[in-house]
Every structure is written in structure tokens, then in C-alpha cells.
Amino acid sequence: MADENQNDVKEEVPEIATFDRTKKKKKKKVVISESTNNSVDKLAEKTENLAVSDGPETAFSGLKKKKKKTVESSILKEENGETREDLDERTGENEEGEGIVLGASYPWEGSDRDYHYEELLGRVFNILREKNPELAGDRRRTVMRPPQVLREGTKKTVFVNFMDLCKTMHRQPDHVMAFLLAELGTSGSLDGQQRLVVKGRFAPKNFEGILRRYVNEYVICIGCKSPDTILSKENRLFFLRCEKCGSGRSVAPIKAGFVARVGRRNAGS
Amino acid sequence: MSELETQVPSTFDPFADANAEDSGAGTKEYVHVRVQQRNGRKSLTTVQGLKKEYSYNKILKDLKKEFCCNGTVVQDPELGQVIQLQGDQRKNVSSFLVQAGIVKKENIKLHGF
Numbered sequence: 523m524a525d526e527n528q529n530d531v532k533e534e535v536p537e538i539a540t541f542d543r544t545k546k547k548k549k550k551k552v553v554i555s556e557s558t559n560n561s562v563d564k565l566a567e568k569t570e571n572l573a574v575s576d577g578p579e580t581a582f583s584g585l586k587k588k589k590k591k592t593v594e595s596s597i598l599k600e601e602n603g604e605t606r607e608d609l610d611e612r613t614g615e616n617e618e619g620e621g622i623v624l625g626a627s628y629p630w631e632g633s634d635r636d637y638h639y640e641e642l643l644g645r646v647f648n649i650l651r652e653k654n655p656e657l658a659g660d661r662r663r664t665v666m667r668p669p670q671v672l673r674e675g676t677k678k679t680v681f682v683n684f685m686d687l688c689k690t691m692h693r694q695p696d697h698v699m700a701f702l703l704a705e706l707g708t709s710g711s712l713d714g715q716q717r718l719v720v721k722g723r724f725a726p727k728n729f730e731g732i733l734r735r736y737v738n739e740y741v742i743c744i745g746c747k748s749p750d751t752i753l754s755k756e757n758r759l760f761f762l763r764c765e766k767c768g769s770g771r772s773v774a775p776i777k778a779g780f781v782a783r784v785g786r787r788n789a790g791s
Numbered sequence: 792m793s794e795l796e797t798q799v800p801s802t803f804d805p806f807a808d809a810n811a812e813d814s815g816a817g818t819k820e821y822v823h824v825r826v827q828q829r830n831g832r833k834s835l836t837t838v839q840g841l842k843k844e845y846s847y848n849k850i851l852k853d854l855k856k857e858f859c860c861n862g863t864v865v866q867d868p869e870l871g872q873v874i875q876l877q878g879d880q881r882k883n884v885s886s887f888l889v890q891a892g893i894v895k896k897e898n899i900k901l902h903g904f
Binding site for chain 2 (some may be wrong): 649691705706707708722723724725727728729731732779780781
């Protein structure tokens with residue numbers, strides 16, 4: 523099936539060139555494998571064809587399936603799935619671009635010199651990225667929506683999509699809230715619509731910075747950088763366990779630290 | 792290369808870090824630099840967790856002189872002495888402490904937004 527399709531592509535490239543970047547790339551790859559005349563290469567190409575089914579849509583659906591299988595154990599939120607898909611599409615496009623560039627000019631093409639280590643390394647990483655991007659490791663980032671912040675009156679700030687972000691991070695809102703409030707050094711609470719109301723004026727950028735720190739400390743796995751982690755409490759200590767690689771680590775408890783007394787002096791005591 | 796070979800098998804002590812840091816509770820001795828909002832666009836910077844050996848008042852005096860701000864040393868029942876400075880001086884404080892050699896860069900934690 524794949525072979526047929528390639529032949530088709532060779533004939534019909536000008537017509538469908540607008541959207542079929544994967545096919546284009548594939549064509550070039552095939553040419554290379556013929557020219558280098560390397561059995562290993564051919565094998566690789568075959569497996570590639572098997573793995574990446576034709577057309578961008580089907581390829582991505584395949585990816586999605588894979589993802590879902592891997593993440594089955596954890597509760598996959600719909601939004602999270604969406605972001606993943608976006609991400610996949612984006613990275614996919616990038617890879618295609620690279621693939622075209624690199625596929626067009628393998629440096630050892632046409633000459634019978636030895637391969638350089640870097641070249642082969644680049645090649646293997648490109649193939650890896652095409653076939654299963656989750657193994658390549660880099661550039662895979664979870665997308666979190668920017669925090670939406672409203673001002674309530676002049677002295678309070680409302681963090682609108684707080685719950686949303688907690689869900690994307692798979693963290694208890696209480697925990698996130700404790701961290702946010704400790705870092706901001708203020709007090710706050712959840713209101714009726716599950717928004718976070720914080721005392722003080724804060725810009726969205728402030729929240730973003732703090733959330734970033736939160737993710738680094740309490741969400742991301744240090745070993746494999748994956749955000750699929752579970753935070754659990756075992757006899758008063760918080761432990762982070764990675765769903766991808768199975769590693770675990772302890773995380774620091776949230777401490778508010780010193781909070782200076784602000785405001786009218788006679789209000790406190 | 793030869794050094795490495797001699798070192799690795801014999802003198803690797805997994806508890807070397809712990810002993811060297813002298814960390815009683817397993818936590819590193821971080822210096823926490825926080826910022827706190829006051830009314831309007833005013834803010835406070837607090838420096839907590841400096842080593843007890845240092846003379847807080849002398850550090851404070853230099854900080855005040857350097858950043859042209861006022862400040863105090865506050866006695867906290869749980870956390871000991873805490874330096875308070877007027878205004879958002881987090882960056883200044885951290886660079887000052889590192890430059891003066893009071894704290895190492897990796898032991899400073901900046902909090903706040």
C-alpha cells in the first residue's frame with residue numbers, strides 16, 4: 523500500500539504539493555535509500571513506512587492512539603488530550619521541515635567515505651522523531667494556558683482559570699493554592715465559581731512565573747522531564763512519582779516562611 | 792584521567808554531601824528572599840535564613856547603604872532574625888549576598904512574583 527502511494531506521489535506531486543509535506547519527504551527518503559543502496563537503509567525505510575501511515579491525519583491519529591494507550595492509567599482529561607494533539611501537530615510540522623532539509627542533503631551521499639558520528643546521530647534522531655516522537659525526548663512540552671486574571675475592586679485579584687490549570691497539571695487545587703499563596707505572601711481563597719481570589723494586585727505574569735516554579739518543583743519528573751506525575755502524601759511527606767519512567771522523589775513541603783506584618787499597626791494586636 | 796580512576800572507587804562517599812552540608816533536618820540551608828506587597832505600589836523585601844554567625848545589623852547597614860532604602864532586623868519567634876527592607880530589593884539582595892560571599896548562589900531562593 524505504501525509503495526503504491528509513493529508511486530502516486532511521484533506522479534501527482536504538483537497537484538497535492540500544498541498540503542502533503544509528509545509525502546514529499548517520504549519520496550525524497552526513498553530516493554536516497556535507492557541511491558545509497560544500503561540494505562539497512564531500506565529496512566529502516568520499510569519500517570518507517572509501516573509505522574507512519576500515509577497522510578498527516580492518519581499519522582496523527584495513530585500517534586493519538588499510542589499516547590492514549592500509554593497514559594491510560596492516569597485519568598486523561600479532555601482538555602489535556604487537546605493540548606497534546608496541538609502539540610503533536612506542531613512538533614510534527616517542525617519535524618517535517620527538518621526531515622526535508624536533511625533528507626535532501628545527506629553529506630555522505632554519492633561518496634563512499636566513512637560516516638561521521640554526528641551525521642549518523644542526527645540521522646537516527648530524525649528517524650526516531652518521525653516514528654515515535656515521544657522517545658526523542660526534546661521539544662516535547664506540555665502547553666498550559668496562560669492564567670486569566672481579573673481585578674476585583676482595587677485590592678483583590680481573581681485568578682479565573684485556576685481550576686483549569688490545576689486539572690491540566692493533575693494537582694489538587696488545595697496544594698496549588700497553598701503554594702501560590704505562600705509565594706505571593708498574601709492570603710486568598712476560592713470563591714463560589716471555583717476561582718482563586720487573592721489579596722493584593724498581581725499581574726498575570728506574576729502568576730505565570732509562580733506556576734512555572736510550581737511545575738518545576740512539584741510536577742515535572744527530574745529524570746525524564748515528563749509532566750505525567752502523581753503527587754502523593756505518605757506519612758506527612760510529599761512524594762512525586764513519575765508515571766512515565768517510574769522514578770520517584772520527595773518534594774519539599776510548602777512553607778509560607780516569614781510574613782511581615784503589613785497594614786495598620788493596631789489591627790493585629 | 793588517572794586522577795579520576797584513582798578517585799572513583801576508593802573515596803566515593805555517598806554521605807559526603809550530607810556531612811559536608813551539616814544538614815540536620817535533611818534540608819539545605821536556603822536563604823529565602825521574599826517580597827510582600829503593601830498598600831499601593833509599595834513592597835517589602837524579607838531575607839530569612841542567613842547563618843546565625845553573621846551580624847545581622849552589620850549586613851543590614853550595608854544593605855541599606857547600598858540600596859538606599861530603610862530596613863530593620865525583625866525578631867521572629869520561630870524563624871529567628873529576619874531582615875526587612877523597604878521596596879522590592881530581591882535582585883539587589885541576592886546579588887549583594889553572593890558578591891559579598893555570605894551565601895552561595897545556589898542557596899538563595901527568590902520567592903514572590
